[in-house]
Amino acid sequence: MALQWMILTYAVAAEAVVALLLTIPSPKLLKNNLVSLVSLLLQPSLFIVPFSAFQLLDIYWKNEHRLMCTSEICTAAERDRYDKAIYKAQRNVVLCASACLLYWCIYRICRYYKEIQRLEVLEKKLKEQ
Template sequence: MALEWVVLGYAAGAEAVMLLLLTIPGLDALRKGLITVTRNLLKPFMSIVPFCLFLLMDIYWKYENRPTCESDSCSPSEHLRHQKSIMKSQRNALLIASALIFYWLLYSVTSLVVRVEQLNNRIEKLRNQD
């Protein structure tokens, strides 16, 4: 199971880096190639959505089937293990949320940058006609 979380973490990191490079001002020469790369990667990154839903169901299943640890019925080591399990589930849920948000932001920013580029080309074309 750890490999799935590593893959999701790397995918979220790649999305964050691409989002950062698209939104940094002053990279106009690099932006045109980066837009092409990002638009080509949006479809493969779409597989993150069902992957995140699968991992979210895994967290829910583990939460529902987790043995309860009440105050008098468990030893300190069992209580610690129970708390670590809860913390790990919360961390993984945060990773899922960040991967989905980064994908949505990357999709939105890419479409906005493409739209701005198209509008700039139309303005330039209209100026050349006059």
Template sequence: MALEWVVLSYAAGAEAVMLLLLTLPGLDGLRKGLVAVTKNTLKPLLSVVPFCLFLLMDIYWKYENRPSCGDEHACTPSEYIRHQKSVMKSQRNALLIAATLLLYWLLFSVTHLVIRQQQLSQRLEKLRNED
């Protein structure tokens, strides 16, 4: 299971780096290449969405089937600590899922805005050259 979370972490990191490079000012010379690379990686990165949903279902299943330390069942201190660690890991992983999905959506939106801005700039230059 740890490998799945590592893959998701790397995907979130790649999305964050691409988003940062697209939004940094002063990279106008590289922007055309960055947009092309980002546009080509959006489709493969879309596989992150069902992967996140699968991992979210895994968290939910573990939450529903976890041992309870209620009034009826007394837990030892080590079981209680293990239970608390499990809850903390689940919360951390849910935050990673949310961050990955948010970063993908932001990357998708920013890429399309940059492409639209480039198209409008080209259209404006064409109109200026015609006059």
């Protein structure tokens, strides 16, 4: 299970870097090349959405079937382990949600940029007429 979370963590980190690169000001030629490259990589990296959804389902299933440690019979170590598991699950939910949100942001940034390029070309054609 730790490998899956590590993969998801690296994917979120890569998405954050790509989103940062797309939003910082840069020369037009560099921005065009970067947006076209990211657009080509968006479809293969779509795997992150179902992967995150599967991880969320796994977290939900484990939460529903987790033994509760709320009675006085539980030891301090058992309570600590239970609390640690809850915090870890919450962290993983945030990780899954951020993976999907960052993917969507990158997709929308690329789409907006392509729309701006299309409108610039259309404006140039209209000015030439």
